[in-house]
Amino acid sequence: MKLGGKIALGAAALMLATAGGYVVGYSDQPHMHAAQDDLRAARGELQSATSDKGGHRVRAIALVNQALSEVQAGLDCARGDCM
DSSP states (O other), X not given: OOHHHHHHHHHHHHHHHTTTSSOOSTTTSHHHHHHHHHHHHHHHHHHHSOSOSXXXXXXXXXXXXXXXXXXHHHHHHHTXXXX
């Protein structure tokens, strides 16, 4: 990618990150965002696994989804949007 393309891509990312009047990014909660990424990857692996696990795979997917919801709630709270 040429330098001009990288600059345009960076500018577009910055515009998206600042939508809503504040910067949202991985720098505000890097460990929470890393956990979110890891949980999404784990969910993908579980979904790709064969289904014959006595219901444990399905339960694990549900628990990962619950964990993702909790991580998102924590991120929202860190931004001042606690319930």
